[in-house]
Amino acid sequence: MVQAWHECISSELERVEAVMNDVTRSDNPQLREMCQYVLSNHGKRIRPAITILSYYSCGGRDAKRAIDVGAAIELIHNATLIHDDINDQGEVRRGAKALYKEYSLGKSIVAGDYMFALGFRLIGSAAPAIVDYIVEAASAMGTGEFSQKRYERNVAVGEPQYMNIISGKTARLIECAAKCGAYLAASDEMEIVDRVGEFAFRTGQAFQIVDDVLDVIGYEDNTGKKPGNDILEGKPTLPTIYAIEDPQVGPRVREVFEDPHATSADAAEAIALIAKTDAAARCLDKAKVLVEDAVPLLEPLPASEYKDSLIELARFIAARDR
Amino acid sequence: MVQAWHECISSELERVEAVMNDVTRSDNPQLREMCQYVLSNHGKRIRPAITILSYYSCGGRDAKRAIDVGAAIELIHNATLIHDDINDQGEVRRGAKALYKEYSLGKSIVAGDYMFALGFRLIGSAAPAIVDYIVEAASAMGTGEFSQKRYERNVAVGEPQYMNIISGKTARLIECAAKCGAYLAASDEMEIVDRVGEFAFRTGQAFQIVDDVLDVIGYEDNTGKKPGNDILEGKPTLPTIYAIEDPQVGPRVREVFEDPHATSADAAEAIALIAKTDAAARCLDKAKVLVEDAVPLLEPLPASEYKDSLIELARFIAARDR
Known part of the structure; x- marks a missing residue:
């Protein structure tokens, strides 16, 4: 699949890397090394991309603030991944050893807290609304993780509970990334901010559904993770929920x-x-429908390559194979 | 020792409890229960007391904001304690089982993150300076923990390194508690804010020195912790550093x-x-001198029962036996 969604913001995404690199310069060499370890093995940077594309789509011009906020959200996201791996005893992350396997559990907890604090430091002087969006999303991640644990190995979990779990765990932060970008560009048009947020929220749900599908049909070469982890841990996912409904298997x-x-x-x-x-x-199918049904939410936005890229990114998310 | 420092702010400290209780109301019953477990086994609430006393000492009248910020700092402090216990394999905290021993490691990591996020949520709409003070302190805790690990079982650590470790680990957040209170009351007098901050910073160093002394001479009945933990873990503390200098033992x-x-x-x-x-x-002696040398920093503040209580609290910290 051609992924062109990031072409129009490639210099901004480079600046996101530079900002993250800059703020993780710590007095402590090993703490810096651990932050680098996590950030260098980098993911798709989908969250900062959504912040920046939302910002430009809503008429923003100078992306400096959006870049900082996008970097902050990516730091917070990576902080939670560090803790998630400890939590789930995940040994591999993006094809490399999980941080706590490479260093130690104790150090990794602190490094996660530190990256979390650095993320908040970056948004510290942002508008109160931005801070609110981010802390709401951060606390939703906590409740999402807990709901997931509550339904571990529990067949009482159905599609509604699953959608609720992934909303807190994943979709809220992706929504937040979009709302921050939109707000920075158009704080006087809250309806637009909400629409862009809702679009990203559904995209975030699609993202997690695909992630969970990749755990059952993905190739380790692509995902950098051994398939079958979720079912081994009794983690409720939509493909498992659907398969359990099957009369044969x-x-x-x-x-x-x-x-x-x-x-x-x-x-x-x-x-x-x-x-x-x-x-x-x-x-x-469900992931695709979530995204396609969300596209009309963006209708009020003027046509632009950024809007096109935002939609393209959402479609990429719903159809990715890694 | 009579501890009267909290008498003049007892209703404010009750409101701190109410705020913390209120914000930890989660959708997830177990997450709430875990927050309650941590908060109900409560410590001395020294940080919110310092915020509120600093606020009133600097001429503040309506303590609502100071109470919220004090509660936020206390939540962040408790979040780090949850993670510290995992980190240090501490089994007992304030006489009760550590959270991760009562629940599980994974859940406790998430509960710590959640309380951290709740703390930030409480200060979310505060002045940017307040947010800055808190995130600076939160990231300093990370570097402090790392410096401590770097000097684990390492006799190269001397008094200067030790003072540096405890500054990040403990004193910065106590400084932050004071600066937030002072700033809320007197943001137009930054010299006063800095003086109150410096007073609290040195008090915070004294606090940690006494804490470390209690690990070697404290009684389990008082501290709720078995003495000798630090030396068993190879954690460098000032009493150990001094004792190692002794030619006999x-x-x-x-x-x-x-x-x-x-x-x-x-x-x-x-x-x-x-x-x-x-x-x-x-x-x-060193703890006492740190506090006494810091008292003159408060000279520009007008005489008040709050100022007296702030000094009394610092002296209590330097002389406490639990």
Whole structure:
């Protein structure tokens, strides 16, 4: 898939890297090294891209503030990933060892807190609304993680509960990235800010659905993660929920999902069973529909290459294979 | 010792409790329960007391903002304690089981992040200077923890390195508590804000020195912690640094401090040896001198019961036995 959505903001995304690099200069060499370790193994930088594209789409001109806020959100996102890996005992992140595996658990907790604080430092002097958006999203991540834990190995979880979990865990921060960008450009047009936010919120839900699909049909080469992790941990995901509904393979998938002693072999078996159902296809359809239904929300925005790129980015998210 | 410093602000401190109680109302019952667990086993609330006393000492009248900011700082402080206990494998906190021992490690990491975010939410709409003070202090805690780890079981650490570690780890947040209070009352008099901040910074150093002394001479009944923990973990503290200088007992204390396999019996032996030296007395003297030398910084403040209480609180901190 050609990914052109970032072309029109490539210099801004470079500046995001520079800002993150700059603020993680710590007095302590190892703390800096750990921040670099996390940031250098970098992801798609989807959140800052959404902030900047939203900013320009809403008529912003000088992206300096949007770049700072985008960098702040990316730092906060990476801070939560550090803690998530500890939490989920995830050993690999984007094809490299998780931070706590490379360094230590204790140091990684502190490094995560530190990156969290650096993110807040970057937005410290921003408008109160921006600070509010970000802290709301940050606390929603906490409740999302907890709801997820509550439904671990629990077949009572259905699609509504799942959508609720991923809203807090993932979609709120992506919504926040968009609202910050829109607000910086058009704080006098709150309806626009809300529309762009809602567009990104649904895109964020699509993002997590695809992420969860990749755990059951993804290739390790692409995702840098061993597939089957989620089911092994009893983490409720939409493909599993759909597969459990299947009259043929459902009962066995359910068994593995509920079993706290499930082995890697069980997980591999469950994944092979899920692959026989239409669960993944239904999920990808749902992700696509979420994004397509959200596109009209952006109608009031004037036509621009940034608006086109924002939509393209959302479609990329719903169809990505890594 | 009579502790009267909180009498003149007792209703404000109750309001701090109410604010913290209020903001930790989460959608997720267990997340709320965990926050309550941490907050109900409450400490001395020294940080909010310093914020409120600084606020009134500098001429503030309506303490609402100071109460919110004090509650925010206390939430952030408690968030770091949750993570510190995981980090240090501390099993007991204020006489009760550490959160991660009562719940799980993963949940406790998230609960800490959540309380951190709630703290920032409370200050979200405060003046940019307040946000700046708090994020600076929060990131200093990260670097302080790292410097401490760097000097673990390392006899190269002397008094200057130790003072540097405790500045980041403890004194900066206490300084921040005071500066926020002073700023809310007298943002047009930055010299006053800085003086009150410096007073609290030195008080914060004294606080940590006494804390470290209590680890070697404290009684478990008072502190709720088993003494000797620090030396067992190879954590550099001032009483240990002083004791290692002692020609008689120094070499053995050093041995235990450096030994990653030191047992509880070794730690108990080291503590008994430290007790034979003047290390604890020297530390307590230093704490007292830090506070007394800082008192004149408050001279420009008009006489008031709040100013008296602020000084009394600092003296209490330097002489407390728990």
